[in-house]
Amino acid sequence: MTTYVFQIFDTIGYLALIGTKRTGKSRTLELLEQFSFNALKADSVSDPYIYRIIERNRATMLFDEADSLKRKPKESVNERLEIIRSGYKRAGKVGRCEGENNNTVTFSTYSPKAIANVTGLEEALEDRVIYVNVERKPKEVKVKKLIFRDIEKNIQEIRNKLYFFGLQYCNLIADVYRGYKNDELEDREEEIWAGVLVVAKIIDQGLHDSLLSLAVENRNRKELREGLESTEAQVIMTLWNLVQENDFTKETFQGKYWAVDAIKKALTDQLGWEKISDKYLSNELIKLRIIEDSADFKRRFKFDKTKKMCYLLKPEKIKQASIKYSVDIEEELEASDIVGAIEGDKWE
Numbered sequence: 001m002t003t004y005v006f007q008i009f010d011t012i013g014y015l016a017l018i019g020t021k022r023t024g025k026s027r028t029l030e031l032l033e034q035f036s037f038n039a040l041k042a043d044s045v046s047d048p049y050i051y052r053i054i055e056r057n058r059a060t061m062l063f064d065e066a067d068s069l070k071r072k073p074k075e076s077v078n079e080r081l082e083i084i085r086s087g088y089k090r091a092g093k094v095g096r097c098e099g100e101n102n103n104t105v106t107f108s109t110y111s112p113k114a115i116a117n118v119t120g121l122e123e124a125l126e127d128r129v130i131y132v133n134v135e136r137k138p139k140e141v142k143v144k145k146l147i148f149r150d151i152e153k154n155i156q157e158i159r160n161k162l163y164f165f166g167l168q169y170c171n172l173i174a175d176v177y178r179g180y181k182n183d184e185l186e187d188r189e190e191e192i193w194a195g196v197l198v199v200a201k202i203i204d205q206g207l208h209d210s211l212l213s214l215a216v217e218n219r220n221r222k223e224l225r226e227g228l229e230s231t232e233a234q235v236i237m238t239l240w241n242l243v244q245e246n247d248f249t250k251e252t253f254q255g256k257y258w259a260v261d262a263i264k265k266a267l268t269d270q271l272g273w274e275k276i277s278d279k280y281l282s283n284e285l286i287k288l289r290i291i292e293d294s295a296d297f298k299r300r301f302k303f304d305k306t307k308k309m310c311y312l313l314k315p316e317k318i319k320q321a322s323i324k325y326s327v328d329i330e331e332e333l334e335a336s337d338i339v340g341a342i343e344g345d346k347w348e
Contacts, residue, residue, distance in 0.1 A: 002199050003037040003060045003112040004166030008174045011089050013192025015114040016121060019134035025116035027146070028134075029062045032114055034148065034155050035162065036060040047079040051094050051107040054087065060112040069121055081122060083109050088128040088192065123230055127188055130196075131218055173202055184212055189219045223326055231271070233327045235284060238270040239263070240318050240329040249310050250301045257299060257310035278309070285311065288321045 006012045015032075017025045033039040039060040040053060053059045061084075063069070069081055086092035087109030098105050115121065121129065137143065148155070177198045185193055193215045201208040242263065248256035264276045282293070291297040291311050300307040322329045 001162060001165060001203075002196050003039070004162050005170055005173050005199065006037075006112050006195060007058065007090075008170060008177055009090070009195035009198075011191040012110075012112055012195050014084075014088060014112070014129040016126070016129035016131050017114065017116040017134050018118070018120055018131065020118060020136070023134040023136050025134055026064050029064050029114060029116055030148075032060070032062055035158060036062075036112065037162075037166075047083060048096075050080065050083055051109050054109055054111045055107040058108075058111055060114075063113065063115045064117075066115050066117045069115060069117065069125060081125065084113060084115075085122075085125050085128065087111060087113065126222070128192060130192060130215075131222060169202055173198060176201060182212065184216050185219065189215065189222075230325070231284075232288060232321075232325050234270055235267060235288065236290075236318060236321050236325060236327045237329055238266050239285075239290060239313060240315075240322070242266050243313050243315050243318065248313075249308065254296060255312050255314055257301065257312050260309045260311060263311060263313075288325075290314075290317045290321050 002012065017028055019025055029041055033041045037060050038057045039062060041062040041064065042050065043064060045053075050061060054061065063084075068078065069084065083094060086094070090110050092109040093106050094109055095104060095106050097103065115129070120126070177194070180194060180198050180201070182190075182197070193211075197208055197211055197215070200211045242258060243256070246256075247262075249259040249262065250257040260278060260281065264278075264281055267276055267281070268274070282291075282298075285291045286293055290313065297312045298309065299312070300309050318329070321327075
């Protein structure tokens with residue numbers, strides 16, 4: 001239903017179906033293609049076609065086997081990923097130069113979308129989706145085979161009712177949406193769920209409450225995954241393990257320093273990456289506020305006639321980063337220690 005009134009909303013969350021083969025992901029997209037507003041299952045379309053069809057038809061885009069959306073290529077721009085990431089907001093658009101005179105043209109990327117794949121999504125895109133883990137049905141469960149030509153009449157009747165719903169209730173939905181608030185969700189989660197929850201509220205308060213519970217559960221699962229799987233979480237956990245091993249390169253009155261090469265080796269082993277540049281490492285640790293861009297945290301020490309760049313790693317800085325990014329680095333970490341880390345009354 002939301003696909004028929006999505007233009008009322010400032011943002012709309014995508015549906016992400018993540019699971020192994022034969023879990024019904026493709027069949028779900030086929031059903032969505034039948035019932036969603038101007039839906040198109042984009043099995044083999046170019047990236048320019050996507051934003052052109054959205055601009056022309058406000059199409060609901062359905063992406064199957066979309067494993068290229070797991071991670072952005074390091075050496076090139078993944079245009080499809082950029083289009084999809086921008087399109088959950090009404091303001092999402094791409095600009096292109098067209099024709100012999102290179103006239104500038106702007107295309108909207110805002111539309112409902114559903115994505116199905118096996119490997120999951122790129123981190124920034126995952127933040128824009130309603131995440132559904134799908135599983136295979138038990139062997140003993142029998143499901144009647146779905147043949148679309150046998151239910152074509154029913155499909156058309158339902159689609160007609162959905163069009164009528166959008167036309168009849170669009171003004172009421174807009175009024176409710178303008179004043180809608182809830183205390184359970186905030187920030188990005190409120191953005192991606194608000195439209196769905198408003199439509200549910202128009203239909204039935206009980207349906208709204210059930211979907212709100214699902215939204216809270218979805219948020220909690222995302223936070224758990226982010227605390228275990230994100231690049232930031234992996235960096236934090238790797239550095240925590242490194243300082244616990246205490247195999248530092250140099251110690252001064254300021255603390256213990258680890259060679260940049262040793263830090264990069266630990267991270268490439270953890271992340272499964274081929275290599276990490278010095279610039280990336282520095283930027284990542286500064287972003288996490290584990291180090292600062294100063295001579296106190298970055299120093300060169302002489303070893304056997306050569307100088308090695310080393311970083312000052314303080315356990316308290318890593319703990320503070322773990323709190324900010326919800327990473328459980330140490331089960332025995334006491335709540336009082338956490339409070340002390342935040343307030344700076346213990347590790348200044």
